[in-house]
Amino acid sequence: MKIGIVCYPTFGGSGVVATELGKGLASNGHQVHFITYSQPARLDFFSENLFYHEVAVAQYPLFDFPPYESALASKLVDVVRFEQLDVLHVHYAIPHASAAYLAKQILKTYGIDIPVITTLHGTDITLVGRDKSFKPVVTFSINESDGVTTVSDSLKQQTLSFFDISREIKVIPNFIDLNRFVNKRREHFKKAIAPDDERILVHTSNFRKVKNVTDVVRIFYQVNQQIPSKLLMVGDGPERGNAEELCRQLEICNDVRFLGKQDAIEEILSVSDLFLMPSSSESFGLAALEAMACGVPVVSSNTGGLPELNVQGVTGFLSDIGDIEGMAQHAIHILEDCDRLEKFKKAAYQRATDFELSKILPQYEEYYQQAIDHAKNLA
Numbered sequence: 001m002k003i004g005i006v007c008y009p010t011f012g013g014s015g016v017v018a019t020e021l022g023k024g025l026a027s028n029g030h031q032v033h034f035i036t037y038s039q040p041a042r043l044d045f046f047s048e049n050l051f052y053h054e055v056a057v058a059q060y061p062l063f064d065f066p067p068y069e070s071a072l073a074s075k076l077v078d079v080v081r082f083e084q085l086d087v088l089h090v091h092y093a094i095p096h097a098s099a100a101y102l103a104k105q106i107l108k109t110y111g112i113d114i115p116v117i118t119t120l121h122g123t124d125i126t127l128v129g130r131d132k133s134f135k136p137v138v139t140f141s142i143n144e145s146d147g148v149t150t151v152s153d154s155l156k157q158q159t160l161s162f163f164d165i166s167r168e169i170k171v172i173p174n175f176i177d178l179n180r181f182v183n184k185r186r187e188h189f190k191k192a193i194a195p196d197d198e199r200i201l202v203h204t205s206n207f208r209k210v211k212n213v214t215d216v217v218r219i220f221y222q223v224n225q226q227i228p229s230k231l232l233m234v235g236d237g238p239e240r241g242n243a244e245e246l247c248r249q250l251e252i253c254n255d256v257r258f259l260g261k262q263d264a265i266e267e268i269l270s271v272s273d274l275f276l277m278p279s280s281s282e283s284f285g286l287a288a289l290e291a292m293a294c295g296v297p298v299v300s301s302n303t304g305g306l307p308e309l310n311v312q313g314v315t316g317f318l319s320d321i322g323d324i325e326g327m328a329q330h331a332i333h334i335l336e337d338c339d340r341l342e343k344f345k346k347a348a349y350q351r352a353t354d355f356e357l358s359k360i361l362p363q364y365e366e367y368y369q370q371a372i373d374h375a376k377n378l379a
């Protein structure tokens with residue numbers, strides 16, 4: 001198949017999923033064309049089946065807001081026509097689904113009926129998409145897509161309850177490449193962070209409000225009072241300053257390291273003992289899956305798709321949003337006993353194998369093929 005993928009090319013979960021999916025499809029022999037405004041973060045190598053088309057938005061003094069959606073739609077028309085794509089897969093509803101809809105209508109005037117698959121990732125539905133400034137467009141473009149997928153059943157239910165949806169939604173969960181995310185035993189690195197064999201807790205995110213990063217610090221503070229431990233904070237974003245400030249107030253700066261954005265996240269996860277994800281909303285929790293694949297148990301909130309991933313009492317624990325005390329107690333329970341910690345680590349890895357790329361990729365391939373066949377039958 002010749003597949004066009006539209007995504008946010010950043011470190012965000014939806015961009016990572018789209019990029020990893022494209023790479024997986026390319027290694028299965030499909031031709032994959034990424035159409036975005038810059039090179040996706042994890043697409044920095046050569047492959048004969050991978051192509052990248054940059055969307056450039058013309059600047060003009062009249063534009064207070066450069067019209068990205070129009071530029072994207074025009075680029076989609078161009079790439080679909082000249083690369084003869086079979087299907088377009090857009091990740092994140094805003095503005096990708098509506099740009100794809102516009103491109104689809106324009107392509108019809110050239111006698112091309114391209115099926116459009118929209119994958120909803122979370123904040124496009126739970127936060128941004130619900131805002132009345134976007135809602136009619138989001139509803140329309142979901143209903144007009146030829147196929148719609150969500151990354152968890154929870155997100156599907158939320159989509160159905162927030163919007164007036166007439167289209168069938170298929171759940172295809174996020175996935176993990178276990179060749180990359182594997183425990184890499186970096187003893188020298190572990191020693192540098194935890195010289196006295198302290199337990200290592202880790203959090204990775206974009207440090208947005210929804211991630212509750214100050215809860216991470218507060219949970220760690222309680223754990224740290226009972227168990228010699230270190231906290232690694234990976235990523236960057238608007239709440240980082242507040243989290244750093246809180247560490248100063250709690251006088252735990254010597255035990256907390258803010259590492260900023262990191263590429264080799266699997267190396268950091270490999271030396272970690274526990275992943276903290278106290279988010280107030282999380283459609284799936286890809287960062288938690290990445291941790292589990294490296295054998296790191298998860299203490300998380302019980303919001304959104306997290307209960308579909310993190311198994312209570314087996315791969316970690318789930319508590320109500322904001323229950324810092326509960327999450328700290330769960331963390332201590334896992335970390336205080338070596339045998340128990342080992343059991344949780346093994347179970348976390350085992351659970352991650354349910355989401356292995358090779359199990360999820362065929363679901364997308366089959367879904368694309370159905371949409372392509374359907375469009376052909378209508379022609």
Ligand code: GMT
Binds near residue numbers: 013122126210285287
């Ligand atoms: O979590 C974020 O803020 C980034 C966001 C995104 O759209 O890139 O992540 C969402 O999509 C990920 C991939 O499907 C999911 O694993 C995350 O749970 C989801 N984030 C939220 O729902 C808050």
